């Protein structure tokens with residue numbers, strides 16, 4: 347079967363897969379005989395993509411480093427050979443820094459909305475949510491906070507109002523991740539072609555949400571969600587699917603890398619997140635005011651006046667410092683300048 351041929355079980359249109367003018371503009375003068383495909387799984391030595399015709403395993407040119415590709419990437423593929431030709435520029439990119447290494451690990455590409463998942467219980471932690479918000483802002487991705495386990499909490503609304511103070515205009519959704527209503531509740535962010543990703547601590551309900559969105563029962567997911575593969579040494583491993591179709595439209599990306607994101611290179615994202623502090627800074631006497639001990643500090647004045655929460659200022663300081671120590675030198679703002687091939 348040629349990659350370009352439609353087949354039953356294929357995808358209705360490229361738009362359904364998330365294709366848009368942003369990507370189409372990049373292939374206007376592209377070589378004939380190529381079709382676009384979207385990366386669905388990244389392995390150490392293999393890439394699996396979804397083309398309009400269905401799932402394909404890509405042939406890779408010599409010296410391809412699969413770590414340069416992220417789930418959600420758009421690539422062009424030569425139809426007859428299934429050879430990967432090139433990657434298209436990314437609309438958005440989420441990357442993670444691996445502990446003790448300076449290189450970034452790509453977690454997901456071309457995500458429109460980041461669902462930041464926490465539950466209405468002790469997991470709720472403003473500082474951690476702010477880290478995820480900074481990452482989303484930095485990557486030009488719309489953040490939405492999902493508060494799960496509303497069914498087990500008497501004070502779900504208290505959590506909602508707390509979450510809403512974390513960033514201006516932030517959408518916060520309170521829900522039971524196991525409910526049949528999840529698809530309907532999250533439909534505004536999951537239209538045809540939309541791509542969402544989930545982040546959050548262990549046990550907050552990410553897998554449950556993916557199952558609910560993809561319309562899979564737990565048993566069905568265990569049957570279809572894990573794929574047995576042999577690695578280079580012939581060992582059998584079960585690899586989780588990473589790009590799931592959402593019932594009713596859209597795609598949800600769920601990769602192990604996304605589950606352990608750290609903040610780095612998020613200075614602009616942090617500014618957007620703490621806009622009430624950023625907005626006051628020009629009124630400080632010193633241009634490089636750290637809002638700590640300086641005289642004439644408008645931010646400290648707001649804390650004294652009770653219009654700015656002192657804890658929030660402390661979290662801003664911690665996150666800003668952490669970002670400064672973590673930020674590596676070479677990262678593209680929109681993800682197109684990352685490591686050269």
Ligand SMILES: Nc1nc2c(ncn2[C@@H]2O[C@H](COP(=O)(O)OP(=O)(O)OP(=O)(O)O)[C@@H](O)[C@H]2O)c(=O)[nH]1
Nearest residue numbers: 494495496521522523524548549550551552553554
């Ligand atoms: N009552 C209730 N239970 C939930 C809800 N969301 C998740 N759970 C339960 O919480 C447990 C953990 O949910 P998971 O979906 O596995 O959590 P996860 O975020 O995927 O966890 P990791 O795989 O460790 O990252 C499961 O037993 C779920 O059934 C919810 O909204 N309400």
Ligand SMILES: [Zn+2]
Nearest residue numbers: 630635637643
């Ligand atoms: Zn100041």
